[in-house]
Amino acid sequence: MMNINIAELQTDLGRELPFSFAVTAAELDALSDDYKFEDPIKVTGTVVYTGMRWRVSGKIEVVKTFVCNRCLTDCREEQVHEFSEDFTRDEGEDDSVNVFSGDLLDIEDMVRDTLLAAQSLSNICKPDCKGLCPKCGHNLNEGDCGCDRFVPDPRMAALQQLLKKD
Template identity: 80%
Template sequence: MMNVNIAELKTDLGRELPFSFTTTAAELDAVSDDYQFEGPIKVTGTVVYTGSCWRVAGKIEDVKTFVCGRCLAECREDQVHDFSEDFSREAAETEDLVNVFEGDMLDIQDMIRDTLLAAQPLSNICKPDCKGLCPVCGQNLNEGDCGCDRFVPDPRMAALQQLLKKD
């Protein structure tokens, strides 16, 4: 559990209370079939009483490993994700973006998991301009051109191709 005890912070306006956690993807229930988080996931941040709520802000540091969806290369990526959310002891009718809690413990585990998972791209690609694999011979085109003829005629032009062949 990732609980931040705000008892000593009380309602001291503007005073920062630092926190730090180390967890794993399994403990956060942040496991995917498409990628893995390697090693520990570090969470650091502060809690500040703003006068109306407690603002929890900080960063998540992790290492993501995955297979590129275009060239099938094994990839490793260091990631840093920022987060900032408000917590209140009472549900405000006007604000839906505030997390409600009781007592002196803020449970930030769900927020951390949601931030981590929402920050992952929809496709796992080693770099934005990845060239992928040659559809003819299977060579990784990022490592150089293989020389294969990869021209695929547009099927909509097949009738015109037939006319050209008759001449």
């Protein structure tokens, strides 16, 4: 559990209470078939009482490993994700504020949601990844393989037939 005890902070306006956690992807329930987070996932930040709410802000540091969808290379990516959310004890607040009771702020759901929402839908090693040659399977990021990869546009087939008749 990622609980922050705010008992000593309570209503001490503007005072920052630092926190630090190291959790595994399994403990955070941040598991996927498409990628893996290396352990530990580091979460650091501060809690500040703002007068009506407690603002929790900080960052998540994680290393993501995955196989590139285009070139099938094993990849390792260091990520840092920032977060800042408000917590309140008043349940009459709007849905954008997290509600808690007692002296413990549980930030586990917020951390998991922040981490998972930040992941791209496709796992690609770099934005300009060239992928594999459809004929021989060579990784085109390592240079050209020499295969003729020209694929004629099927919409131009009728024009190609006219050119062949001449």
